[in-house]
Amino acid sequence: MANTDDDRRPKYQRIADSLREAIQSGEYGPGDRLPGENDLMAAHGVARMTARQALSVLKDEGVAESRKGAGVFVRSFRPLRRRGIQRLSQEQWGSGRSIWSADIENRTLVVDQVAVSEEAAPERIGQVLDLGDGETVCVRRRRFVLDGKPVLLATSYLPTSVVAGSAITQEDTGPGGTYARLAELGYKPVHFREEIRSRMPTKDEAEQLSISAGTPVILICRTAFADEGRPVEINEMTLDAASYILEYDFDA
Amino acid sequence: MANTDDDRRPKYQRIADSLREAIQSGEYGPGDRLPGENDLMAAHGVARMTARQALSVLKDEGVAESRKGAGVFVRSFRPLRRRGIQRLSQEQWGSGRSIWSADIENRTLVVDQVAVSEEAAPERIGQVLDLGDGETVCVRRRRFVLDGKPVLLATSYLPTSVVAGSAITQEDTGPGGTYARLAELGYKPVHFREEIRSRMPTKDEAEQLSISAGTPVILICRTAFADEGRPVEINEMTLDAASYILEYDFDA
Numbered sequence: 001m002a003n004t005d006d007d008r009r010p011k012y013q014r015i016a017d018s019l020r021e022a023i024q025s026g027e028y029g030p031g032d033r034l035p036g037e038n039d040l041m042a043a044h045g046v047a048r049m050t051a052r053q054a055l056s057v058l059k060d061e062g063v064a065e066s067r068k069g070a071g072v073f074v075r076s077f078r079p080l081r082r083r084g085i086q087r088l089s090q091e092q093w094g095s096g097r098s099i100w101s102a103d104i105e106n107r108t109l110v111v112d113q114v115a116v117s118e119e120a121a122p123e124r125i126g127q128v129l130d131l132g133d134g135e136t137v138c139v140r141r142r143r144f145v146l147d148g149k150p151v152l153l154a155t156s157y158l159p160t161s162v163v164a165g166s167a168i169t170q171e172d173t174g175p176g177g178t179y180a181r182l183a184e185l186g187y188k189p190v191h192f193r194e195e196i197r198s199r200m201p202t203k204d205e206a207e208q209l210s211i212s213a214g215t216p217v218i219l220i221c222r223t224a225f226a227d228e229g230r231p232v233e234i235n236e237m238t239l240d241a242a243s244y245i246l247e248y249d250f251d252a
Numbered sequence: 253m254a255n256t257d258d259d260r261r262p263k264y265q266r267i268a269d270s271l272r273e274a275i276q277s278g279e280y281g282p283g284d285r286l287p288g289e290n291d292l293m294a295a296h297g298v299a300r301m302t303a304r305q306a307l308s309v310l311k312d313e314g315v316a317e318s319r320k321g322a323g324v325f326v327r328s329f330r331p332l333r334r335r336g337i338q339r340l341s342q343e344q345w346g347s348g349r350s351i352w353s354a355d356i357e358n359r360t361l362v363v364d365q366v367a368v369s370e371e372a373a374p375e376r377i378g379q380v381l382d383l384g385d386g387e388t389v390c391v392r393r394r395r396f397v398l399d400g401k402p403v404l405l406a407t408s409y410l411p412t413s414v415v416a417g418s419a420i421t422q423e424d425t426g427p428g429g430t431y432a433r434l435a436e437l438g439y440k441p442v443h444f445r446e447e448i449r450s451r452m453p454t455k456d457e458a459e460q461l462s463i464s465a466g467t468p469v470i471l472i473c474r475t476a477f478a479d480e481g482r483p484v485e486i487n488e489m490t491l492d493a494a495s496y497i498l499e500y501d502f503d504a
Contacts, residue, residue: 020454057455060452061454084502188504192501193499196498197493199467201313202313203265215451216450216468218450241449241450245449246449248336248337248445248446250443250444252440
C-alpha cells in the first residue's frame with residue numbers, strides 16, 4: 001500500500017509514518033531519542049514546521065514524548081499486568097495478602113491520598129447497590145503510585161448499613177483488606193463483575209495521574225456481590241492506560 | 253474545591269469545566285447541541301478565541317464533537333456490551349451460534365473486508381503459538397460494522413499445520429465458526445486469555461474505524477488454548493473505544 005497512499009498524504013504525515021515504522025520494527029527502542037527537527041529537515045529536505053508537525057503526530061499518538069531540552073524520545077511502555085480473575089480469588093485475599101501483590105513483581109506500589117468518609121450515594125451508585133432513599137455509603141478514595149508515578153485512582157462505595165463500625169470505615173482496613181472484613185461481617189464477596197471502558201482523561205485526571213499527552217485512561221467499574229447476588233461494593237477505578245495491561249484468563 | 257482551584261485556571265478551562273459539569277449532570281444529553289462560540293462569548297464576556305478553546309477542550313476529551321456547519325454536539329455513547337467470558341462458553345459456540353450474538357441486541361452487526369491468507373508468522377505470533385522455524389500461519393482479517401459504523405478490526409492467526417484443508421482457510425468458516433472447526437480438528441479451545449490495552453489510534457486505524465478526534469482504541473489480544481495448554485489461535489482486535497464496554501463476570 002505504501003506508494004499510492006503515501007502520495008496523497010501531507011509530507012509531515014509521511015515522515016511521521018516512516019518514524020513510526022522505524023519504532024515498530026525496533027530500530028528505535030523504548031527510551032531511545034528520535035531524530036530531532038534539524039535531523040529531519042536535513043534528511044527529508046523539509047522546513048522546520050514540517051519536521052515539528054511530524055514529531056507532533058507521534059506525540060499526539062502517545063508513541064513519543066518530549067523531554068525538556070533533550071529532544072523527543074520513544075515512550076517506554078513497561079506496564080503493570082493486572083490479572084482480573086486470579087487476583088480476586090479467595091486464596092489470595094483469604095490469606096491476608098493484598099489483592100495487588102500479583103501485580104507488583106519487584107516494583108514498589110504505594111497507596112497514598114487515602115480518604116474515607118460517609119456520604120450521600122450518587123444516583124448511579126445507589127441504583128446498583130440497591131439502596132433505599134437517603135441511605136448513605138462509605139466512600140474510600142485512594143491513589144496507587146508505582147515507582148513514584150501515580151498509575152491508578154480508585155473510589156470504592158459500600159453501604160453504610162453493611163460496614164458501619166467495621167475497619168472498612170478506617171483508613172487502615174487491616175490484613176486482607178476490605179474483602180476480608182466483608183467476609184467477617186457476613187457479606188463474603190463470591191462474584192465479581194468488571195466493566196471496562198476507555199476515553200481521554202479529564203484535566204483533573206491527567207493532573208492527578210501525571211498523564212502524558214496523547215494517553216487515554218482505562219475505566220474499570222468493579223462490582224462485588226455477596227451470596228444471593230447482593231451487591232456489596234462498587235469500585236470505580238481510573239488507570240493511566242500507558243501503565244497497565246489488563247489480563248483475564250478463563251476456561252471455555 | 254470549586255473556587256480556589258478555579259481562580260488559578262485559565263478562563264477557557266473554567267468555561268470547559270462548567271460545560272462538562274452541565275453534560276455530566278444531564279443538562280445537555282447525548283446528541284444535544286452545546287452553546288456555540290457566540291453564545292459563550294455573550295454568556296462569559298470572553299473573546300472568540302477563548303470560546304473556541306473551551307469547546308476544543310471538550311472535543312479533545314472526546315466529550316463533544318463538531319458537525320460541519322451545525323455546531324458542537326455532546327457525543328452519543330451507546331456502546332456495545334462485550335461479555336468476555338459468557339460469550340466464549342461452549343454452549344454459545346458449540347450450538348452453532350455466532351460468538352457475537354450476545355452483543356448485538358437489536359442492532360445490525362455486519363462483518364466486511366474478510367481476507368484469508370497463508371503468511372509467514374510475525375515474530376511475536378510465532379513465539380506465542382510456539383511455531384517452528386519457517387512454519388506459516390493462516391491469517392484471517394475482518395472488520396465489524398455496527399449500524400453502518402466500523403467498530404472493530406480483527407486479525408486471527410492460526411498455525412497452518414493445524415488448520416490446513418479446513419473451512420478455517422475459507423472466507424466462510426461455516427456454522428459455529430472457527431472454534432467449532434477447531435473442535436472438529438481435535439483442537440477444541442478449552443481456555444482463553446484476553447489481554448487488554450488502550451492507546452490513541454494510528455492514522456490508519458482512525459481511518460479504518462472512522463474514529464472521531466479525542467477517541468482512543470482498545471486493543472484486545474485473545475489467545476485460545478486447546479488441551480494441554482496448546483495455543484491454537486491468537487486474535488488481535490482493535491476496538492473503537494467509544495463503541496464498546498467490555499464486561500467480565502467471574503466467581504471468587
